[in-house]
Amino acid sequence: MKRKEFLSRLIGEMTDFLLEGDPLRLVVSLHQEEDGAHLSFFDDQERTEREIEKIRTALNPKRNRPELAAYYGTMAGRDLNLGSRLKLIGWQIKQATVTNNNPGIHIDLWLGSDSFIVPKK
């Protein structure tokens, strides 16, 4: 149940963020494994390299912040500004990659236990 809730919240948060860009197409893909999961998001919204970099940075915080992730993690998905919301997501996941598909963005989120190995691109 915990995994289901966590996944549904993360999917909600990310789609909420992407829908703010008002895309015409949005694809969400989930791949689950025993000790982890991989979420992919694609949209067709054109973004500058600078915007992409901001998303990438926010989703990959330099330091773990358990004191903020666990308690304030429920805040993500509200109407927080871009940086704060993505950072809250970033604190809760293992790794994120952000690619510019031009037009459109491709965001991969990996989440799971320590034993879950994030595949190298």
Place this chain on the structure above:
Amino acid sequence: MHKRERTLYLLMLVILCSLTLAGVILEGPEDLLGKLLLLQTRGARLISDFTVHGVGLALLNVASVGFLGLVLVYFAAINLSGPTLATIMTMMGFSFFGNTLYNSTPVIIGVFLASKLAKVSFGSYSIIALFGTAIAPIVTYLSFEIGLAPMIGIPLGIVSGIGIGFILPAIAGTLLSLHQGYSLYNMGFACGFVGLFIASILNALGLLQPLAVLWSESSSLALTLVVPVMSLFFIITAFTLERPGEMLSGFLGVQGQIGRLPSDYYESESPSGTLLNIAVLGLIYWLYVLGVGAPINGPVLGGLLTIMGFGGFGKTVKNTIPIVLGVFLTTLLLGNSPASPSPILAALFSTTLAPLAGQFGFFIGILAGAIHVIVVDVTASWHGGLDLYNNGFAGGLTASLIISVIHWLSANRTREDFT
């Protein structure tokens, strides 16, 4: 550990050691431990100014609780940064009028046990544990104030504190989504919520005593100097971290922040700019207290230290002024003195609503302050003074009301509908 974090640890150690030294000098070395032990048994519900029992003793109590917070942050392996600095400074502030080592520890143990049950690290719940000490007066109350023999009262108080701490994580998360991070003292909201039920039970059992106000009106040079000296420490530390230009631009960057939870200025802006913000906030509101002619006593210092603590976690000069102005104007409008206990504490602690002014502007800030000062006047009696962060409770209610209306208005725009 990063250099910036090491510097912050050093700063806090210097402050805590200075407070200890000042406490020992003022109180004298004679039977210091005995006096400190006696303080643990004193009533801690709102408003119990510990400086009445001795200025030096109160400073020692502040230092001891501050050390507890700092040690917990260190051993919980979390960053000493904006949020954790806010927790430690707030705990220190409330140790002038409520928190002690005796009544705070059981609540922290309760949250620790909850983290074990939830199978998460204590670090994940550390903010809840530290801010959760807002409900600590229940421990002292059950232990020493309802006439039970110590053999029964002390275990009852401790077990109750642990039990309440145990349920705090569940409540804190739920209430956070109610005001959506627009009230900074969310744990005050959560503890007030729990306090309502506890006070009701105590009342049903005939054990809830009426509230009393223990409020020192006398001035003490040592207490008056606490905020300026601490601000000086923060400014000196800011100079050691970055160049003056970076510090100033960081400070201006901090002023542009909304402050909604969780905003760690220490990480998102500049460390030196954040420390300068903390110092400037402390000095501005210290001058406000002196300006309205209120005494610098335990509860007032609690308010000032809390404002400073949140200078790295949501409060700026810009987003706090409208709220305090709202409280000040409403107080005058109602014919009350801004220097009397409730209005002065409301003015200082109302800054819990700073993110509302940060997000929605000056006039919403004034409105929030005006509503807050009226609401906070009655909320303490609801929870029997058991929630030290009474302004956090009232602030949570105020923020929830304002944010509900604003969101309802913004969600009912026809242009966003498919039809």
